[in-house]
Structures are given as C-alpha cells and as structure tokens.
Amino acid sequence: MENQVAALAEAGCTVAALTASEGTLYGRYGYGAATEYRRIRIDRRFAAFRPEAPDPGGVRMITVDEARTHAPEVHARWAAATPASVLRDPVLWDVFLDDPESEWAGGTALFHLAHPDGYASYRMQHGRNTMIVRDLFAATPEAHAALWRVLLTGDFVSHLETTHSPPGDPLPFLLTDPRVVETTEVRDAVWIRVVDLSAALAARRYAAEVDLVLEVHDPQLGTSRVRLTGGPDGAAAAPTDALPDVVLGSSALGSLYLGGHRASTLARAGLIEGAGVAAMDAAFVADRPPMHGTDF
Numbered sequence: 001m002e003n004q005v006a007a008l009a010e011a012g013c014t015v016a017a018l019t020a021s022e023g024t025l026y027g028r029y030g031y032g033a034a035t036e037y038r039r040i041r042i043d044r045r046f047a048a049f050r051p052e053a054p055d056p057g058g059v060r061m062i063t064v065d066e067a068r069t070h071a072p073e074v075h076a077r078w079a080a081a082t083p084a085s086v087l088r089d090p091v092l093w094d095v096f097l098d099d100p101e102s103e104w105a106g107g108t109a110l111f112h113l114a115h116p117d118g119y120a121s122y123r124m125q126h127g128r129n130t131m132i133v134r135d136l137f138a139a140t141p142e143a144h145a146a147l148w149r150v151l152l153t154g155d156f157v158s159h160l161e162t163t164h165s166p167p168g169d170p171l172p173f174l175l176t177d178p179r180v181v182e183t184t185e186v187r188d189a190v191w192i193r194v195v196d197l198s199a200a201l202a203a204r205r206y207a208a209e210v211d212l213v214l215e216v217h218d219p220q221l222g223t224s225r226v227r228l229t230g231g232p233d234g235a236a237a238a239p240t241d242a243l244p245d246v247v248l249g250s251s252a253l254g255s256l257y258l259g260g261h262r263a264s265t266l267a268r269a270g271l272i273e274g275a276g277v278a279a280m281d282a283a284f285v286a287d288r289p290p291m292h293g294t295d296f
Contacts, residue, residue, distance in 0.1 A: 001026075001029045002029070002220055005029060005030065005193070005195070005220040005221065006220065008195045009195050009196070009221060012196065013195045013196065014194075014195060014196045014199045014200050014203060015192060015193065015194055015195060015196075015200050015203075015257070016031075016192070016193040016195055017034075017190050017191065017192055017193070018031065018190070018191050018193075019189060019190060019191065019292075019295060019296060020033075020188065020191055023187075023188055026191050026193075027251045028219065029193070029219065029220065030193045030194075030218055030219055030220060030221075030249075030250035030251055030254065031191040031192065031193040031251060031254055032191060032192055032193070032250070032251040032252055032253065032254025032255030032256070032257075033188035033189075033190075033191055033254075033255055033261075034084065034189075034190050034191060034192040034254055034255050034256075034257060034258045034260050034261070034290065035084045035188075035189040035190040035258060035260050035289075035290045035291060035292055036167050036186055036187065036188065036189055036260065036289075037164070037185070037186070037187050037188065037189035038164070038165045038166070038167055038183060038185065038186050039161065039162055039163065039164075039165060039183070039184045039185040040161070040162050040165045040169075040171075040181055040182060040183055040184065041159060041160070041161045041162075041182045041184045042152070042159065042160045042161075042180055042181055042182065043158065043159055043180050043182075044131075044152055044154065044157050044158060044159060044160050045158055046177060046180050047152045047160075047175055047177075047180045047181075048175060048176045048177070049149065049152075049174055049175060049176070050174060050175065050176050053145065053174045053175075054141070054142060054145040054146075054174075055145070055146075055149060056142040056143075056145060056146045057146060058115050058116060058142075058143075058146055059113055059114070059115045059118075059146050059147055059149075059150045060113070060114055061111065061112065061113060061114075062112045062113070062114045063112070064097055064099075064110075064112065066112070066114065067097055067112040067114070067119070067121070068093065068097055070114045070119060071093065071097070071112075071114075071119045071121075071135075071137075072088065072090075072093055074114075074117065074118055074119045074137055074138075074139055074143075075087075075088060075119065075137050075293075077117070077139035078137040078138065078139050078293075079293070081139070081287075081288070082166075082288065082290070082291055082293070083258045083259055083260070083286045083287075083288070083289075083290035083291075084190055084258045084260070084290035084291060084292050085290075085291065085292060085293050085294075086292045086293060086294040086296060088294055092294065096121075096135070097110075104123065105125070106125060106127060107123040107124055107125040107126075107132060108123045108124045108125075108126075109123065110122065110123050110134065111123065111124075113147060113150060113151075115138070115142075115143040115146050115147055116143070117138065117139040117140040117142065117143035118136075118137060118138040118139065118140070118143030118144065118146065118147050119135065119136070119137050119147075120133060120135060120136040120137075120147045120150075120151065121133075121134050121135045121136075122134060122151065124154075124156075124157070126156065128159070129156060129157055129158040129159065130157065130158070130159045130160065130161060131151065131154050131157045131159075131160045131161070132160075132161050132162075132163065133151060133160060133161070133162045133163070134163050134164075135164075136148075136151075136162070137293070141170070144170065144171075145174060148171055148174065161184075164291070164293060165183075166288075166289060166291040167260070167289035167290075167291065168288060168289040169181075189291075189292055190258075190290075190292045191254065192254035192255070192257045192258060193250065193251075193254050194216075194250055194253050194254055194257060195221075197214075197216055197224045197226055197237070197253075198226050198237040198238060198239065199237075200237075200257065201214075201226060201228050201235060201237035202230075202234075202235050202236050202237045204235065204257070205230070205231070205232055205233065205234055205235065206230050206231050206232065206235055206283040206284065207232065207259075207282060207283055207284070207285045207286075207287075208231065208232075208279075208282040208283045209230075209231040209283075210228060210229065210230055210231065210235075210279055210280075210282075210283035211227070211228070211229045212227070212228050212245045212246055212276045212279055212280065212283075213225060213226070213227050213228075213240055213242045213243065213244045213245050213246070213276075214226055214227075214228055214244060214245070214246050214247075214248070214253075214276075215244035215246070215247045215248075216248060216249065216250055216253055217247070217248070217249045217250065218249070218250040219249075219250070221250075224239065225239065225240055225241070225242070225244060226238060226239055226240060227240040227242060230283075231283075244274060245274050245275055245276030245279070246263075246272060246273070246274040246275075246276040246277060246280060247272070247273045247274050248266070248271060248272040248273070249271065251271075252266050252271040252272055256280065256284050257284075258286060258290040259284055259285050259286025259287075259289075259290060260286065260289055260290040262281050262284075262285070263277045263278075263280035263281045263284060264277055264278070264281050
C-alpha cells in the first residue's frame with residue numbers, strides 16, 4: 001500500500017478511490033470513508049402513495065436489447081448530477097445486463113423498466129414473495145416517482161428490497177407512511193484518498209464561499225499546508241506558509257471530499273481541529289448525498 005501511494009503521487013494522480021472488504025484496512029494509508037452503502041426493505045402491502053404525490057406515468061417494460069441502449073444514456077445523466085457516481089463503460093454494461101443464472105440466487109432473470117428519464121431492473125424471488133430491485137437510476141424527480149409507482153404495484157409481491165439505495169432518497173416522503181421504507185443496512189462504501197492536495201481541492205466546487213488555510217497530515221506523503229479559496233463557480237488551492245484555520249489528517253479529508261460527511265461531525269470525533277470547522281461545514285456539503293451506484 002505504501003508503494004502504491006508513492007506510485008500514485010509520482011504518476012500525478014489527484015484522488016484515489018476504493019471499496020473496502022474490511023473497515024479497519026485503509027485509514028492507516030490515508031483513505032477515508034466518504035460514501036454510504038444502504039439497503040432498504042418495504043412491506044408493499046402497506047405502501048400507499050400520498051394522494052397529492054406526483055404520478056407522471058411514462059414507464060414501460062423493455063427487453064434486454066432495449067436496455068442496452070436506454071440504460072447507459074439515462075445512467076450517464078444520473079451520474080453527471082450525483083457525487084461519487086461510477087460511470088459504466090460498455091463492458092460493464094455487458095456484465096450487468098448479461099445476467100447469468102449464477103446471479104439469480106433462486107430468483108428469476110432480470111426484468112427491465114424504462115422511463116424517458118429513468119431506468120430500473122429487478123428480479124422476483126417467488127419463494128419469498130419478494131422483488132429485488134438491483135438498479136434504479138432517475139435523472140429527474142418525475143422519473144423517480146414514476147418508477148417507484150410501478151415497482152410498488154407488483155403482483156404476487158409482499159416485500160420489496162433494494163441492493164443499493166441512495167442516502168436522502170425522497171421515496172419515504174412520497175408515501176402515506178414513511179415507516180414502511182425500512183433501512184436494513186448502512187455501511188461504508190467508497191473510500192477516498194487525496195493524493196495531490198492542491199489539485200484535488202481546486203477540482204471541486206463549494207456550496208458557500210470559502211477562504212481557509214488547511215494543514216493536512218498525510219501518513220505517507222507528509223504534511224502540507226494550502227490556502228483554499230472558492231465557491232459555487234470553482235476554486236483554487238495553492239501551498240502557503242500562513243497559519244492554518246483547520247488541521248486534519250488525509251483520512252478525514254477523504255471522508256469530507258465528496259460532501260457525504262460533515263466537518264463538525266469529524267471534529268466531534270477529534271479528527272479535525274481549528275476555527276474553520278464551521279466554514280468547512282458550509283462549503284463542503286454536496287448538492288445531494290454522494291452515491292457510487294456501481295460496485296468495483
């Protein structure tokens with residue numbers, strides 16, 4: 001791992017990302033848990049939409065061949081608006097859509113739903129009367145509502161489960177009883193490691209105007225101090241000798257980088273110090289919670 005970090009720095013890499021088999025492995029190498037992996041379970045028998053909830057329609061079942069054309073286009077639009085999203089190249093889409101029987105786990109082959117701005121795939125496990133939603137990508141709120149209206153009206157289904165569900169999903173607020181959307185698992189997903197501090201901080205936008213000096217302690221690459229200035233339209237970051245407003249480790253910065261965690265939360269855990277924590281809270285928050293959407 002130390003050799004890998006050195007090689008990434010030498011190659012000019014800005015940020016590295018991975019998913020971890022164990023949560024204790026990568027913090028020591030400067031990675032921080034940046035996004036969450038979430039599963040939900042819904043008792044469909046009690047899931048009813050609010051009378052005034054959107055009902056845009058426009059969903060139809062499609063074949064696998066149609067999905068090969070429709071799903072990548074919708075996914076790319078969803079990914080463009082979602083921090084941490086992992087793009088799928090044609091090879092990855094082949095893997096996801098080929099759906100070998102070894103992946104069925106006692107269920108059916110995948111079914112596919114299309115909305116002009118959305119896509120979902122699911123399989124049935126009739127022995128459990130359960131629908132397993134594997135993918136759901138919506139580029140608009142209308143597509144999100146329309147797809148869920150179809151998924152929650154399936155015949156011979158008592159429960160619905162997701163393999164990936166985004167933090168901050170508006171689904172519970174579409175229903176008369178938000179408690180039927182039960183979170184069954186939350187854990188770390190993507191871990192981020194900042195390799196080139198100035199380049200990484202300058203590469204993203206910030207929710208509020210920010211002017212902070214950050215001192216970052218990196219277990220492999222040493223201590224760096226940069227001045228970050230920027231806002232919603234972009235940012236700049238350059239080395240400085242000024243006194244720091246915030247002191248943190250590279251692992252903590254990795255956890256903050258995609259906007260999925262708050263600086264004040266990490267400060268309460270003793271991972272960030274300084275008078276600039278509140279400013280980091282305001283600036284680093286993302287437009288929507290980050291979600292990778294594709295395991296790697």
